[in-house]
Amino acid sequence: MANKTTDMSKIRKVLKFYSNGKSKLFISNYLSLSRNTVKKYISLFEVLGLSFEIINEKTDAELELLFSHTTEESVSPKLQTLYDYFPVMERELKKVGVTIYRTWEQYIALYPDGFQITQFRHHYKIWAKRVNPVVGFKVSYFNTNKLFAKLKMAKADGSYLRELAKIQRQEVIILDDFGLQALDSQNRITLLELIEDRHNNGSIIVTSQIPVAGWYDIIGEKTIADAILDRLIHQSHRLELKGESMRKKIGINRVEN
Template sequence: MANKITDMSKIRKVIKFYCNGKSKLFISSYLSLSRNTVKKYISLFEVLGLNFELIDQKIDAELELLFSQTSVEAISPRLQTLYAFFPKMERELKKVGVTVQHMWEQYIAVNPDGYRTSQFHYHYNIWGKRVNPVMHMNHKAGDKMYVDYAGKTLSIIDIDTGEVKEVQFFVAILGASQYTYAEASMSQQKENFVDSVENAMRFFEGTPAAIVPDNLKSAVIKSSRFEPTINETLADLAEHYETTILPARAYRPRDKSLVEGAVKILYRRIYVTIKETKFFSLEELNQQIWDLLDSHSNRKLTGRPYSRFELFLEDEKEKLRPLPQDRFEIKYQSFATVMQNGHVQLSQDKNYYSVPYQYVKKKAKLLYTKSTVEIYYKYNRIAVHPRNYKPYVYTTTPEHLASTHQFVAQWSAARFIEWANNIDESVGEYIMQIIESRNHPEQAYKNCLGILNFEKKVGRQRLINACRRALDFKIYNFKTIQNILENNLDHIDFDQEP
C-alpha cells in the first residue's frame, strides 16, 4: 500500500512539473523515473484533456485507474484520434435515438483505418472510466432530474437572538448536461422539499420527463424494490408539472451516483468558500450559493472543451418540457360537517364557506392551498372558493343556499333603505334611523323586514302614517310601529292630540 501511494505521489509531481513548464528530462532526473515512463504519463494526460487541478483533486484509487500501467496501452496516433473523438461522441449519445453503433459509423467514415466495433466499445468504456469513474453513465437530454440533500448542513444566525440555526443544502442536477441547482432551506420537510424541487425546475426553465429523488421521507412514504409509495404532495407536484417521480432504487448506488457526485464537487467549490462566513438570513446565504454555483456551472467539464452551462444550452434546455404558467401550491386537508346554514368551517382560519344546501349535515372533505378552498363530498367536488384569511367571516355563493336562505343572504342596509324609500321618504327615514341606532347594521335587519312587511298587511298609507308618528316620538324599533298600528294610532292626527 505504501508503494502505491508513493507511485501516485510521483504521478502528481510529474503532471505538476509538466504543467509548470519543466522538461521531460528534468522530471525524469528529479523524480528518478525513466524518460519513457514520464513520456507515457504526460502523453496520457494530454490525450485525456485534463488539467493539474483536476488531477490533484482525485484520490489515489482514481489516479491509479487513470494511469495504471496495466490498463494504459501505448498512446499511438491512432488511439489519440479515437480519444479525441470521444468527447463529441459522449454529447451525441445524450440525444434521443443516438447509439454507440451510430457514433462508430460516423467515426469509421472519417477514419477508415480506425478501430473495429469491439475495440471501439472497449476503448470508449476505458476512456469514460478514466475521465470520470463515478459519473460515467449515459443520460438522455431532458430525461431525468436527480435531487438530494447534502449530508453536511450550513447555518444562519438569527439577527435578533444570535441563535445559530442549521439549514439544509438541497441539490438538483440534470442527467445529460450535469447542469446543477442548489439552495439552502430550513428543513427537509415536505413543504421545503417540494419548494426546492419546484425552484430547481424554475431555475432550469423547463420540466424533465422524470424527477429522481433518493428515498427521502419527504419524497417516499414506503420504499420498495418494485413499487415505492410516493408522498401525495410530491405526486401532486408531478401532476401539476406533467412529470413523473422515479425514486432511486434501494441498494442501487449508480442510481444516486450523479447527484452524490455533484454534492461532492459542491462541497469543494461552495462549502470550503463559505464555511467561515456568517450569514444572517436564508436569502443572504442563498445569494452567495448561487453566485458560486454560477462559477461552477461555467467551468469546463473534466476532459471536455465545454462547461455544464454550455452543454445545457446547446443540448438539454430545448428537450425540457415547458413550465406551467402558475406555480404549484401544496394542498392541505381537513374534514367538517355541513352546518344547518349550508356552510362548513375551515378550522385552520376559523372562517366559513358555503356548499349547496342539499349537503346540510353531511361530512365534507376540505382541500385548501394558499389561495383556494375546495370542498368534496364522496370524491366529488361540490364547491370551490378563494381562501379568506379573515376569521369568523362567511364566504357564500348565493346559488348554494335554499331559496329562503338566498333571500336572507341578500340583506343589506342599502337594500332595506331603497325598499323603504320606494314606499315613502318618511318610511325610508325611519328605516335609516333604525339601522344607524344599532352597533352593527345586521342587528337591525329583522326589524326592518318586519316593518316593511306591514305594507302588505295594513296597506301603504297606514305604514307611512305610522312611520311619521314614530319619527315624531324619536323611538326607532319594530314594536313601536306594531303598537301604533294595533291601536289605530296612525289614524289620529298628532296635532289634534290633547
C-alpha cells in the same frame, strides 16, 4: 497500481511540470525518476485528453484508477487517434439526440480504417471508466420531493424497509433539488436514515438551489438537523456554482437559432 513505484504526489508533479512546459529530461532529473517512468505518465496523460486542472482535482484513488493497467502498455497510433477523439465525442454526447452510434459514424467518416462499432464501444467503455470513475457504478437518481413522497407511501403499505434496502444497494445516490420544501418530521427521519446508510458504505450527491447555510432551516428540529449536516457536510466535496441558469441559456440559444 502495478508495482506502485510512483506515488500519486509524484504523478501530479510530473504532469504539472509537463503542463508548464518543462522537458521530460528536466522532470526526470528534478524528481529523481527514470525517463521511461516520466514518459509513461506523460503518454497516458495525453491519451486521456484531460487538462492538468481536471487531473489535479481528482482524489488519489481516482488518479490511481486513471493511471493503472495501461501504464505499461504501448498505444498504437490507431488507438491513440481513437483516444484523441473521445473527449470531443463526450462533448457531442451531451447534445440532445446524439448517440454513441452516431458519433461512431462521424469517427469512421474521418478515419475509414478506424475501429468498427463493437471495438469502438469497447475502447470507449475502458476510456470512460478511467476518465470518469463513477461510470460502471450502481447509481440511482431521485428528485428529493418525489422520493420522500414515495417513501411515505411505502411506510403506509409496509414496503418501507424494502425500498430502503434497494437504495442502500446503490453505490452512488443522487438527491436532486433538495430544499425546495421544508422537511416535516417524517421526512427528516427518512433523510437521516438515508444518510446513515450511506456513511462509509456509499456516496451521496446532493444538488440544491439553496445555499448550504440555509439547509439547517430547511431540515428543522435542531437535534436531527445537527446529526444530518454533521454526516453530510464535514466529509464532503462542495461545489458552488455561479452564473445564470443553464435552462435559461438553453432557452435563449433555441430562440436565437
